Amino acid sequence: MSRSFQVVLKKVVDHSYAIEIGERLFDSLIEDLQQGLVPNVSKYAIITDSTVEPLYGRPLLERLRLNGLEADLFSFPAGETSKTRETKALLEDQLLQRAYGRDSCIIAVGGGAVTDLAGFLAGTFGRGVPSLNYATTLLAAADASVGGKTGVNTPVATNLIGVFHQPRKVYIDLAAWRTLPAREFRSGLAETIKHACLGDAGFFSDLEENLGKVISDRGQLVLDAGVCERIALANCRIKYEVVEQDEHESNLRQILNLGHTAGRALEAVSGYTLLHGEAVAVGLVIQAKLGVKRGYMTEEQAERVIALLKKAGLPTDIPDQVSNRQLMDKMYTDKKVRSGRIRFVFQDGIGAMKRFADGSYSVPVEEAEVMEVLEEMRQL
Ligand SMILES: NC(=O)c1ccc[n+]([C@@H]2O[C@H](COP(=O)([O-])OP(=O)(O)OC[C@H]3O[C@@H](n4cnc5c(N)ncnc54)[C@H](O)[C@@H]3O)[C@@H](O)[C@H]2O)c1
Ligand SMILES: O=C(O)C(=O)C[C@@H](O)[C@H](O)[C@H](O)COP(=O)(O)O
Numbered sequence: 001m002s003r004s005f006q007v008v009l010k011k012v013v014d015h016s017y018a019i020e021i022g023e024r025l026f027d028s029l030i031e032d033l034q035q036g037l038v039p040n041v042s043k044y045a046i047i048t049d050s051t052v053e054p055l056y057g058r059p060l061l062e063r064l065r066l067n068g069l070e071a072d073l074f075s076f077p078a079g080e081t082s083k084t085r086e087t088k089a090l091l092e093d094q095l096l097q098r099a100y101g102r103d104s105c106i107i108a109v110g111g112g113a114v115t116d117l118a119g120f121l122a123g124t125f126g127r128g129v130p131s132l133n134y135a136t137t138l139l140a141a142a143d144a145s146v147g148g149k150t151g152v153n154t155p156v157a158t159n160l161i162g163v164f165h166q167p168r169k170v171y172i173d174l175a176a177w178r179t180l181p182a183r184e185f186r187s188g189l190a191e192t193i194k195h196a197c198l199g200d201a202g203f204f205s206d207l208e209e210n211l212g213k214v215i216s217d218r219g220q221l222v223l224d225a226g227v228c229e230r231i232a233l234a235n236c237r238i239k240y241e242v243v244e245q246d247e248h249e250s251n252l253r254q255i256l257n258l259g260h261t262a263g264r265a266l267e268a269v270s271g272y273t274l275l276h277g278e279a280v281a282v283g284l285v286i287q288a289k290l291g292v293k294r295g296y297m298t299e300e301q302a303e304r305v306i307a308l309l310k311k312a313g314l315p316t317d318i319p320d321q322v323s324n325r326q327l328m329d330k331m332y333t334d335k336k337v338r339s340g341r342i343r344f345v346f347q348d349g350i351g352a353m354k355r356f357a358d359g360s361y362s363v364p365v366e367e368a369e370v371m372e373v374l375e376e377m378r379q380l
């Protein structure tokens, strides 16, 4: 005879948090901490990378200490290839050696690689400690710092191991964009164009008209303050409105993966020689071309997407050194794969996403159909 019991867990946890957009937000962050934004914390661990460390990490550390807050800085080599379980383990050991425990708060200072890695660490350290994101790249401001997806890459593919762990607040420092290499800024523009494609036709037109005010035709950063602020605001709004409705990506949140079925496959197959946004740009093109064939977009709409990506100085072709077969095979590591079938999310024209008859925002696509588009792109 067996007996069974019900474990009732009705706790509703409010994960709401603020996003602050402005220039040089250290004062604001320190004021937040002093006013108890994150309660019951005795030590702050800044996690950053080797490039961001001297620019923003150390200056923040000094400011925290000057204000009587106990803090240390932990850094790892900059770049996507550091976003691994090994780096996470090294950082965890360093934190443990410095007696960081459950009364710690992690402050991620940097781009998306830092917020992904530090957020994952925060989500598992001591079974979960609070974290803050201080975004220093456009890509982190536009996308990675918001929404609580955290994780690391593995030799098989990107972001395969991670947790959902929402930050307690996100700080978007627009002044930090001024020290960004132009290529990194362009990478952030890819996620920006993605957001416009999936959620806001007006923002898409704004970008078509005003992109030249943030980046010149010759690829130099212009960074008009008004346009930068609009870009940050629009990105965050489009992203959080989706995350608010489907935090754990049971359906709607899949739309934020626009361009990523092929994009993240390409990023891995390129051996990370393509930046995340560069790979997503090519993924957006593949999605648009498939969408035209399926009747979800007109040729003209797809051309507008491709033209905007080009205007941003982003790649729109599959690199020669990557074969269609390699790219196709890697797409099977996508988290949207179900019953061994690759799924895509598609634009419904510009500024909206296709929802399918079964209510899902993603749909299975046969290999032959994807291959046809990949082959056509090689011939252009
Ligand atoms: N979690 C999510 O929702 C999400 C969304 C999109 C992308 N991502 C992830 O984000 C990562 C890409 O983000 P990223 O492009 O910000 O990468 P990144 O963190 O590697 O930053 C890019 C480069 O810029 C440098 N850098 C950062 N800020 C700087 C500054 N202000 N001045 C000068 N240099 C600076 C960094 O040291 C790094 O070399 C990828 O790992 C991707 O998978 C996550
Ligand atoms: O926040 C989301 O949801 C996204 O899909 C945003 C993407 O831009 C981001 O690259 C994300 O990390 C991709 O997630 P993955 O689960 O496809 O690896």
Ligand SMILES: [Zn+2]
Pocket (backbone or CB within 6 Å): 143, 191, 260, 276, 280
């Ligand atoms: Zn992305």
